[in-house]
Amino acid sequence: MNSFFQRRYVIAGVFITLIIILLARLFYMQVIDDRYLQFANRNVIRQFMQYPARGPIYDRNKKILVQNKLVYDVSVIPRQVKPFDTVEFCRLLDITKEDFDKRFTKAIKYSRALPSKFGKQLSPELYASLQERMSEFPGFFVEPHPVRIYPDSTAAQFLGYIGEVTDTKIKESGGYYRPGDYIGITGVERAYENILRGQRGVKNVMVDSRGVPQGSYANGAFDTVETPGEKVVSSLDIRIQKLGEKLMQNKIGSIVAIEPATGEVLCFVSSPTYDPNLMVAGPDRGKNYKKLTTDPYKPFLIRPIMANYSPGSSFKPLSALVALQEGIIDQNTTYTCTGSYLPNRGKPKCTHVHGVVNLSSAIAQSCNGYFAMVFERLINKAGAKATAASFTDWRSRVTAFGLAQRLNIDMAGENKGQLFKAEQYDKRYGVGRWRSKTVISLSIGQGEVESTPLQLANIECIIANQGFYYLPHLVKSIGNNPVIKHEYTVRHEVGVKPQYFAQVIDGMQNVVEYGTARGSRIPGINMVGKTGTVQNNRGANHSVFVAYAPRENPKIAIAVVVENSGDGGRWAAPIASFIVEKYLRDTISRRPSGITLDYFMNANLLAQPKPKPKVTVTDSTKLQPTVITPVKTAAAGIANKNISANAIIKRKDDE
Known part of the structure; x- marks a missing residue:
């Protein structure tokens, strides 16, 4: 009899311990750990990145050298994608089915729950026609995005250019950059990236079970406003820069x-x-x-x-x-x-x-x-x-x-x-x-x-x-x-x-x-x-x-x-x-x-391609000389000229 009561207390103790563990786990999940709240929110809240205008660049006399224009990118959240007419979607974006599969696979690899770029720089006309039909393509949405333009088409090496961020840069940024973002690659754009890029904003939108937007979340209480990049006044004088490029055209x-x-x-x-x-x-x-x-x-x-x-x-x-x-x-x-x-x-x-x-x-x-x-x-x-x-x-x-x-x-x-x-x-x-x-x-x-x-x-x-x-x-x-x-x-x-x-x-x-x-x-x-x-x-x-x-x-x-x-x-x-x-x-x-x-x-001082000499061979079937003229290429003859920038000179100099 005593053995029976002892087993009963042991069993009761085990059940009580399990209940306590379950309650503690529920308390941790609901009160302390907010990950599950975030997972739930992702199903009803969609975050739209608000990209700021990149800072303009001026010359020393305040003449604009680099400014922005607005384009539109298509983004995708793979988890929210439902069956749809991919042929029609590819037609609208002017891409092939192979392109679609490659881009979608890349998006899944990055994250099933987070948005990533799918199509870039839609024309205003394409954006207008696509925006009307976005409800037909669940999981896809269009975002505005500023890109650079160069009104004078000058000072390329000085100003530099921007390009899509690499995986290495994404890791180095501590999560600031995401796939599809742009970053300064060379020149002033690279040297002053942190100043020119500004600060992104986030707009939280409620969506229903089909991913259709239902309005702002919490009346925008959790939204952040984007901050445009600072303007940069360069030391360059565009007058002599343009003159210099004209004087140096067709020269190295x-x-x-x-x-x-x-x-x-x-x-x-x-x-x-x-x-x-x-x-x-x-x-x-x-x-x-x-x-x-x-x-x-x-x-x-x-x-x-x-x-x-x-x-x-x-x-x-x-x-x-x-x-x-x-x-x-x-x-x-x-x-x-x-x-x-x-x-x-x-x-x-x-x-x-x-x-x-x-x-x-x-x-x-x-x-x-x-x-x-x-x-x-x-x-x-x-x-x-x-x-x-x-x-x-x-x-x-x-x-x-x-x-x-x-x-x-x-x-x-x-x-x-x-x-x-x-x-x-x-x-x-x-x-x-x-x-x-x-x-x-x-x-x-x-x-x-x-x-x-x-x-x-x-x-x-x-x-x-x-x-x-x-x-x-x-x-x-x-x-x-x-x-x-x-x-x-x-x-x-x-x-x-x-x-x-x-x-x-x-x-x-x-x-x-x-x-x-x-x-x-x-x-x-x-x-x-x-x-x-x-x-x-x-x-x-x-x-x-x-x-x-x-x-x-x-x-x-x-x-x-x-x-x-x-x-x-x-x-x-x-x-x-x-x-x-x-x-x-x-x-x-x-x-x-x-x-x-x-x-x-x-004046044109560039090394001009030299035609290769004609080679004469004998056609044994006709016993007549056959002339073979090598095909000319754009780079023909250049290898023998010093077109590189390096000039390692060992000898004397005199005017």
Whole structure:
């Protein structure tokens, strides 16, 4: 009997324990854990994302560069889809059944309960006809969505473009982005994504069992309003940007112009360029992207910050400033040019005999021998046994001008260029086995030194400011506030005293007045500059010109690189002079040299495909020669031309 009662208590205890567990679980599910409430709500509440207008982008004079237009996307919630006429739906969207299946599978993979994009950028006409019939397609709905447009179709590499967010970016965003959302991919659009994108809103709508909207949920108490993106005023001047792109059409190269007093980028031309409207999301975007990526002239390459060139003779003013600061030379130091540098077996050579030159005339006439002498004095100042130490000191003074390092412009992809360290020469030649003559090509901006066009323009800012620069940047203000990044207001000193700059500037002004850039002289404007002819062992020389203007109270510093086009005074200098005058005067005057704007706009310097030679074979059946002409392609013959942006030059330079 006692055993019976004991079993009864045990059984009762088990049931009571189970009841307590069930009650606790119900309490947890209904009071503490709100997931089940959310699951229930998803069956009766549908959330519609309210996409904000992306912030517009202006030029420095408040002219619109990028704005928005409204398009319509079709989204789907797979769980709510019921059987419907898929053939008619595909017809309305102008897609195939295979496209439908692929998109629907992707939506299911993302989430059965959450909405995802199914069809993008419906035309207003298609949207109007589709909206009337959406009740026939349960689970599908239409959302408005703003996309970018570019009224002037210019500054593609500067502004960048937006594209559909990747799975990686979705994960990195912590859930902010969803499949089908858009994000800045390049340029200003990428650098200022968090500012331009704004903040999305959410509208909660009650739906019935068939998914038909029944009105706002809780009278909108839980809705959030979207916040438009901030407007961004860029530093770009659209006047000279458009002029620069016209001057560089059918040419490969770059134009970078900077305001020396602030570091604001005024002109940012990468050529060849493309129409940024081609990259607006839509049915043709994929085809446009493929065409641009396979273009042999690489329009997606942002040459002002990604292309490396030997600076050539544009490096000589910098070398002179370092030597002046070190006390190696002064304005009266002379050198007798015989047409070649005799202390190094005649290398580097000059194009002609300059005779006796001082600092100013050596810059004006671009005498290689003079700067070879200056370089040797710098590297040999402590004796031959201290070559590596002296070189390291020289290199540190040169890199203070921004070479061989990134200038941290607010754009992704910037290269830092190159300037070998002593350790690299030790590895190449052996420790203690190299001297100043081994690396003497550096004296004229050749050899193991490379720079981006942005760095070249920044060096001109340093000369214009007589000893300092501000980091180059693309944005002037955000909203109604000045640029918030503190680093753009910090003055970077280069370690050369102001009194040494006048001597170098005199020579650079003479370059334009009567030297290698005299054909580009602008009447009434004192432009200070230096030409460079960068030898290219894979094709014609690159034309380089750096300058600033006016000499007093400088407003613009500029660097122009035109690949495969000859000496610096022939192409780069005239193009720079047109940009400078347009910026300072908003007009182009007649040049005393006779050069014209139209000539440089219409010139085509692109490598032209060469037809392959005809091949003659014998037809054994007829014993007659048969001529086979290879099929021409758009890229034929280009492989033998230097169409890349990189220019690694090892040899001398002279105008």
